[in-house]
Amino acid sequence: MSPKTLAASVVAGLSALALAACSAGTGPATGAGNGGGSTQAAAAEKTLRLSLNQTEQHPSYVALKHFGERLAKATNGRLGIQVYPNETLGAQAEALQLVGDGSVDLAIVSGSQLEKLNQDFSVFNLPLVFDSVESQMKVVNNLDVVGDLYTSLESSNQITVVGGFTQGTRSVYTSKGPVNTPADLKGQKIRVQDSPLAIAMVEAMGASATPMAFGEVYTALQSGVIDGAENNEVSYVTQKHLEVAKFYSRTNHLVGLDYLIINSPLLNGLSAEDRAAFDKEWAATFAEHTQLWAAETDKAVKTAEAAGAKFNEVDADAFRKALEPLTAQYLKTEGQKALYDAAQSASK
Ligand code: GCU
Numbered sequence: 020m021s022p023k024t025l026a027a028s029v030v031a032g033l034s035a036l037a038l039a040a041c042s043a044g045t046g047p048a049t050g051a052g053n054g055g056g057s058t059q060a061a062a063a064e065k066t067l068r069l070s071l072n073q074t075e076q077h078p079s080y081v082a083l084k085h086f087g088e089r090l091a092k093a094t095n096g097r098l099g100i101q102v103y104p105n106e107t108l109g110a111q112a113e114a115l116q117l118v119g120d121g122s123v124d125l126a127i128v129s130g131s132q133l134e135k136l137n138q139d140f141s142v143f144n145l146p147l148v149f150d151s152v153e154s155q156m157k158v159v160n161n162l163d164v165v166g167d168l169y170t171s172l173e174s175s176n177q178i179t180v181v182g183g184f185t186q187g188t189r190s191v192y193t194s195k196g197p198v199n200t201p202a203d204l205k206g207q208k209i210r211v212q213d214s215p216l217a218i219a220m221v222e223a224m225g226a227s228a229t230p231m232a233f234g235e236v237y238t239a240l241q242s243g244v245i246d247g248a249e250n251n252e253v254s255y256v257t258q259k260h261l262e263v264a265k266f267y268s269r270t271n272h273l274v275g276l277d278y279l280i281i282n283s284p285l286l287n288g289l290s291a292e293d294r295a296a297f298d299k300e301w302a303a304t305f306a307e308h309t310q311l312w313a314a315e316t317d318k319a320v321k322t323a324e325a326a327g328a329k330f331n332e333v334d335a336d337a338f339r340k341a342l343e344p345l346t347a348q349y350l351k352t353e354g355q356k357a358l359y360d361a362a363q364s365a366s367k
Contacts, residue, residue, distance in 0.1 A: 063091045063099025067124035067285070070108035070117065072233050074257045078315045079127055079184055079277065080104050082308035086300055093296040098289075100125065110232040112213070119176045121282045127184065130276040131214035136178075137171050141216050141349050142358040143183075146223075146342040149274040149362060152185045156309050157365040159183030159276060160302070164361045173283045181286075181301055184308050186251055186275030187316055191224070191268050192260065193247030194240060197331045198268035201225035201341045210236050210248040216349060220272060221249065223341050233258070240264050251275065253312070256319040261328040268331050270338050 069087075073079050080102060087100030108114060114126035115136075133140040142148065149155035158164055160182045169180035191198055191209060198204055204226035211217040213230035221228040229245050233254075239245045240263040247264050249272070255261055279301070289297060320330065350356050 063094070064097050066099045066101050068108070069100050069102045069125040069127070070106075070114040070123050071102055071104045071127050072106045072111055072114075073104055073127075073254070075104050077104075077253060077257050078308055078311035082184070082304050082311060083127070085307060086304040089300045089303065090296060093300055094293050098293055098297070106232075106234045110234055112232065115178070115280070118280050118282050119178050121177070121284065123282075124285055125181075125279060125281045127277050128280055129186070129212055130278065131212040131217050133172070133180070133278060133280075134214045134216060136176055137168070139168055139171070139352075139355055139358060141214075142355050143276050143362065144214070144216050144273070145346055145349055145359070146220050146272045147339065147346065148359065152187060152274060152309065152312065154362070154365050155185055155274050155276065156183070156305065158362045160305055161365075164358070164365075168358065177283045178280050179283045179286050181279040181281055182305055184277040184279065184305060185312055186277055187253060187312055188271050189249050189251050189273045189275045190270045191221075191226075191247055191249045191272070192255060192264045193266050193268070194243075194264045195246055195266070197266045197329065198270070198333060199331070200334045200337045207246040208244070210239060210245045216345070219345060219348070220342065223345060224270065224272065224338060225341065236260060237263065249273075252316050252319040252323065255328075256322050261323045261326055265328050266331070267323065267328055268333050270333050271335070272338060272342060 069083060071080060071083065083100065083102045087102065091099040108123055108126075109117060111126070111128045111132050114123060115128055115132050117123035118126050130140055130144040134144060143159065149158070162169070165180075169182075172178040172180070191204070193207060193209075195207070201224050204224055207226045208229045209221050209226040211221045211228045211230050213232075218228040218230060226247075229239075231239060236245070236248050237258060237260060240248065240260060248260060249270070250258075250260070252267070255267060261267075286294070286297075324330065346359075350359055
């Protein structure tokens, strides 16, 4: 299906999807009670459609919903945002195309998606590149550092990157038992995001990488197609992966990064006043998201433990040693090295 057809059919079929979500019973919370699609009243003259692959319980949904509300207020109702959670407008790979062709206005996509369009994005997806959420946020929302990178897809793909949301620290979780060393991952099929670096990372940690879309992971874990996955505590809980992979081993291999992307002609067509409001409210949005992130991570761990999940520390040195060679392998150009250095100096 072409991206345009896909967009038209998913939007037309939202209520059908919501009904299906209501009767699904298992898998991630779909927000069935409020339709699985958008939930906020959109009173704006122009309502931008934003694609998200998370549930309504996820901090990204909450912060983006508030973004829309504040934007509508700041522009006296000229501009609003309607968030479509739960992959209702497609998985991230589709969302990327739909934003490029203007069928969807905005999307949250993981760094591994943008790597496919410009390999410089892979710098921020390197394991060990950021040592904390705080240092990551200093870099990825500082346009002096990332301004050129964020406009680099405008002429080729009509996509502008607005800024970054943290994904927190990602770790491996499995159904079979705790992981302590890379040797424990030998022979285990671990789901990864679909990018060469994501695959290389999990293979360096000793596992066999299985790329697949986020929304397919629950069923794949449940049916035993994969033995585990890797993600942060919040997604582990909101996607209900804890039900089917109870051992969360703190490999802490990556402080992951999501981006807000927007169709470039749309962004560049905003009046100066609306653009200023958009930028200002986005700054408030990623700040709110970062705060929510810390609180929701703590909450997710408690929820998971109460539901029987087991968290364990790992041999951190062994994983670090396994991952270190990737830095040199993926930092090839001067531009990539400069981005890497900026990330490193912000951590100090
Ligand atoms: C995180 C991230 C998503 C990403 C997902 C994944 O939840 O926030 O943007 O899609 O990981 O592993 O696919």
